[in-house]
Amino acid sequence: MQKKRVNLSNLAKREERLAYKLLIPSLIILLLIAIYPLGQVFYSSMTNRQFASGQETEFIGFENYRRLLSVRVQKLEPLLDENTGEIIRDPETNEVLRERPIDVLPREPFRYREYRQFSLFGNRYVLGATDPNFIQAVINTINFSVVSVFLELVLGLGVALAVHNNFKGRGLMRTSMLIPWAVITVVSARMWEWMFASNRVGLFNTVLYAVGLGDGRMDFLSSGMSQMSAMIAVDVWKTTPFMALLLLAGLQTIPDELYEAAEIDGANKLRQFFSVTLPLLKPAMAVALIFRTLDALRVFDVFQVLLGQSRYSMASYNYYQLIGNRNMGMASAIGVIIFILIFVFALSYIKALGVDSDD
Amino acid sequence: MSKKKLLLVLLLIMALVFAGLVGCGTDDDDPVDDPDENGTPIDDDDDTVDEPGEDVVITIAAGAVGQELELTEKAAQMYNERNEGVIVEVLDTPDLADDRLGLYLQFFEAQSAEVDIYQIDVIWPGDLAEHFIDLYDHGAGDVVGDHFPAIVENNEVDGALVAIPWFTDAGLLYYRTDLLEKYDLDPPETWEALENAASIIQEGERADGNSDFVGFVWQGNSYEGLTCNALEWIASNEGGEIIEPDGEITINNANAAEIIDMAAGWVGTISPNGVTGMAEEDARAIWQGGNAAFMRNWPYAYSLSEGDDSAVQGVFDVSALPAGKGSPAATLGGWQLGVSRYSNNPEIAADVALFMASEEVQKMRAIEGAFNPTIMSLYEDEEVLEAVPFFGSLYDVFINAVARPSTVSAPRYNEVSTAFFRAVHSVLTGDTNATDALEELELDLQDITGF
Numbered sequence: 001m002q003k004k005r006v007n008l009s010n011l012a013k014r015e016e017r018l019a020y021k022l023l024i025p026s027l028i029i030l031l032l033i034a035i036y037p038l039g040q041v042f043y044s045s046m047t048n049r050q051f052a053s054g055q056e057t058e059f060i061g062f063e064n065y066r067r068l069l070s071v072r073v074q075k076l077e078p079l080l081d082e083n084t085g086e087i088i089r090d091p092e093t094n095e096v097l098r099e100r101p102i103d104v105l106p107r108e109p110f111r112y113r114e115y116r117q118f119s120l121f122g123n124r125y126v127l128g129a130t131d132p133n134f135i136q137a138v139i140n141t142i143n144f145s146v147v148s149v150f151l152e153l154v155l156g157l158g159v160a161l162a163v164h165n166n167f168k169g170r171g172l173m174r175t176s177m178l179i180p181w182a183v184i185t186v187v188s189a190r191m192w193e194w195m196f197a198s199n200r201v202g203l204f205n206t207v208l209y210a211v212g213l214g215d216g217r218m219d220f221l222s223s224g225m226s227q228m229s230a231m232i233a234v235d236v237w238k239t240t241p242f243m244a245l246l247l248l249a250g251l252q253t254i255p256d257e258l259y260e261a262a263e264i265d266g267a268n269k270l271r272q273f274f275s276v277t278l279p280l281l282k283p284a285m286a287v288a289l290i291f292r293t294l295d296a297l298r299v300f301d302v303f304q305v306l307l308g309q310s311r312y313s314m315a316s317y318n319y320y321q322l323i324g325n326r327n328m329g330m331a332s333a334i335g336v337i338i339f340i341l342i343f344v345f346a347l348s349y350i351k352a353l354g355v356d357s358d359d
Numbered sequence: 360m361s362k363k364k365l366l367l368v369l370l371l372i373m374a375l376v377f378a379g380l381v382g383c384g385t386d387d388d389d390p391v392d393d394p395d396e397n398g399t400p401i402d403d404d405d406d407t408v409d410e411p412g413e414d415v416v417i418t419i420a421a422g423a424v425g426q427e428l429e430l431t432e433k434a435a436q437m438y439n440e441r442n443e444g445v446i447v448e449v450l451d452t453p454d455l456a457d458d459r460l461g462l463y464l465q466f467f468e469a470q471s472a473e474v475d476i477y478q479i480d481v482i483w484p485g486d487l488a489e490h491f492i493d494l495y496d497h498g499a500g501d502v503v504g505d506h507f508p509a510i511v512e513n514n515e516v517d518g519a520l521v522a523i524p525w526f527t528d529a530g531l532l533y534y535r536t537d538l539l540e541k542y543d544l545d546p547p548e549t550w551e552a553l554e555n556a557a558s559i560i561q562e563g564e565r566a567d568g569n570s571d572f573v574g575f576v577w578q579g580n581s582y583e584g585l586t587c588n589a590l591e592w593i594a595s596n597e598g599g600e601i602i603e604p605d606g607e608i609t610i611n612n613a614n615a616a617e618i619i620d621m622a623a624g625w626v627g628t629i630s631p632n633g634v635t636g637m638a639e640e641d642a643r644a645i646w647q648g649g650n651a652a653f654m655r656n657w658p659y660a661y662s663l664s665e666g667d668d669s670a671v672q673g674v675f676d677v678s679a680l681p682a683g684k685g686s687p688a689a690t691l692g693g694w695q696l697g698v699s700r701y702s703n704n705p706e707i708a709a710d711v712a713l714f715m716a717s718e719e720v721q722k723m724r725a726i727e728g729a730f731n732p733t734i735m736s737l738y739e740d741e742e743v744l745e746a747v748p749f750f751g752s753l754y755d756v757f758i759n760a761v762a763r764p765s766t767v768s769a770p771r772y773n774e775v776s777t778a779f780f781r782a783v784h785s786v787l788t789g790d791t792n793a794t795d796a797l798e799e800l801e802l803d804l805q806d807i808t809g810f
Binding site: 050051052053054102107111113114197198199200201216217218219221222223308309310320323324325326 | 457460461463464465467468486489490570571573580581582631632633634635636637641644645650770771773774777780781784788795798799802803806
């Protein structure tokens with residue numbers, strides 16, 4: 001490359017300049033629609049700006065970030081009997097009684113709230129955070145993304161392999177499998193909400209009750225584990241077709257001759273899959289994974305419609321801070337954190353899967 | 360140079376998009392105008408003078424739940440007919456209050472003159488006060504005496520009347536008269552009596568073969584509705600009003616903890632587990648299907664429960680909610696009309712708002728849509744009482760309704776309420792107990808409000 005550059009003719013140099021000029025419009029557009037708003041958000045994340053308010057805005061540096069991200073681990077000492085100095089135990093369970101997190105976590109300059117307790121080497125600790133809701137939202141989102149994208153990849157690959165085969169009605173099959181993906185998420189989330197209903201109005205309760213599981217009053221959307229499983233189920237149902245479509249496109253680029261050659265060499269179907277299909281599908285898979293992961297990290301609609309204020313994703317927490325609390329500065333800071341997180345994910349994907357190298 | 364062109368192009372696109380939107384807006388409005396649109400050349404009374412220029416357009420952002428939109432448009436038509444030179448248009452807004460607030464905030468952020476009058480929730484005047492004019496400057500002083508004093512007080516911020524009351528709401532207990540008779544029970548007046556009656560009926564009905572039957576449904580999802588429900592429990596158990604009007608945070612007390620723990624005990628017993636995910640309509644669906652003995656809900660469920668498709672038609676009644684240690688309490692709901700500070704014609708807009716909230720319009724809305732008037736005399740009006748009988752018998756409930764602490768905690772009420780309902784919800788789902796949750800909540804509220 002370097003050598004060639006030296007030998008560039010005048011003509012080539014002129015062409016190069018022209019090329020740069022031609023790029024200017026798209027650079028300007030990029031500047032206007034991406035860099036400028038991003039800069040704006042970054043700036044307002046350093047202020048205490050209120051949304052839709054005449055209140056004076058002040059520059060407060062990184063305070064919003066500190067409020068969102070500060071965490072601290074504090075040891076919970078056992079309570080000692082005032083007279084004997086011995087450790088007090090619960091008379092019923094014989095467990096050691098300890099200090100309460102609310103008493104030991106610092107309250108200045110920001111109050112730390114209990115996020116979670118854990119034991120290590122016989123000691124008990126509390127993990128405090130200034131905004132446990134946000135920490136929980138980040139963890140929810142990452143859990144959601146990892147599990148749902150993994151399931152979508154596995155199922156999507158299965159679907160793609162199935163519809164890649166020649167069979168009667170393949171065209172119809174390929175089109176109809178896209179229906180879940182084509183339905184607007186808010187609409188399909190409502191639909192799922194009805195199916196998850198906590199009495200026998202809901203499909204799941206009806207079916208489970210009919211086969212003898214549960215009492216017909218199972219409640220999927222208001223407690224921890226089942227909430228996340230429900231979110232993942234909705235997302236997998238919705239986006240597996242999209243994953244399948246991307247993988248199908250990848251499958252179609254693999255030439256048939258390779259399979260014929262493998263056949264002649266005596267490779268069975270399984271061997272063909274692992275030695276031919278999978279390696280050649282890697283680029284398509286990488287693209288599909290990046291698409292889906294970045295999408296999943298921004299998940300908003302499913303959480304907002306089905307869980308509202310009872311469990312947040314990063315984006316729905318952002319919405320709550322902006323519209324609910326009108327905390328524009330804080331919401332901007334959340335936006336920046338989401339941006340950085342997604343950026344990190346994208347970079348590590350590109351590195352790990354080697355997408356950028358053309359050869 | 361290309362930047363200039365680009366800007367031009369961008370402007371052009373925006374202009375096109377904008378024109379498109381405006382076009383759609385007016386198109387939408389046309390067909391709803393009344394049939395006599397072209398009839399009746401306007402004769403009549405009035406002062407808003409007919410300058411030969413353009414008509415003044417006043418836009419009301421109003422709700423569209425059930426009959427709401429239809430009735431608002433009817434009232435707008437009434438005003439149009441009497442006031443030459445003014446056209447009142449109705450902009451319909453999202454059904455969920457949070458979404459509606461989101462839309463309004465965008466208008467306010469842009470200081471838009473597009474909407475002149477906003478229909479606002481009873482908890483918003485404090486938060487949104489800066490965007491509304493003082494209606495006392497526009498003759499509201501003459502009429503506020505007719506409205507419930509508690510609502511007027513709620514709508515006053517620093518001595519200014521930011522919105523005129525339009526219709527009100529209060530939590531009620533719906534109960535099945537046929538089932539109470541069947542099991543020989545009286546309508547419950549305390550929460551214990553309700554617990555008792557609900558479990559007797561639930562047990563009996565399930566034994567009779569309806570395995571979907573539940574005793575008591577209410578709003579236990581993690582949202583504003585839970586704030587309303589929990590405030591009713593607490594206020595009726597002498598546990599205060601979360602934050603008192605003078606700014607004292609009183610939520611961390613034994614009476615409040617006691618009643619919240621009691622409510623947590625309902626989940627999975629007299630109420631289904633799913634009650635912690637229920638909003639108004641979820642509760643109503645179960646109730647109206649005939650699968651609940653008691654329901655806590657707003658008055659709107661009354662006319663729907665009386666409908667022909669309702670399984671409880673004719674076999675239910677409403678009463679004040681039960682009480683704990685104290686006297687019964689109902690959370691104050693309802694909607695107001697505020698005039699935007701950014702309106703081009705605040706004078707006329709204020710006149711429209713006062714007309715909309717006048718006795719004449721409120722009476723029409725009460726009779727045709729069972730919307731609770733905010734004007735006290737209408738609760739004695741024979742025509743109104745004939746259409747909606749319980750307005751008379753529950754008059755006391757409506758005038759004694761407990762306001763949420765929205766004005767005192769403004770502009771951070773939403774954070775206060777969210778902290779509150781999340782704390783209560785965590786007790787209902789069994790993640791913690793009420794004593795601990797309220798201790799933590801007290802500190803949270805201190806952080807949020809600075810009291």
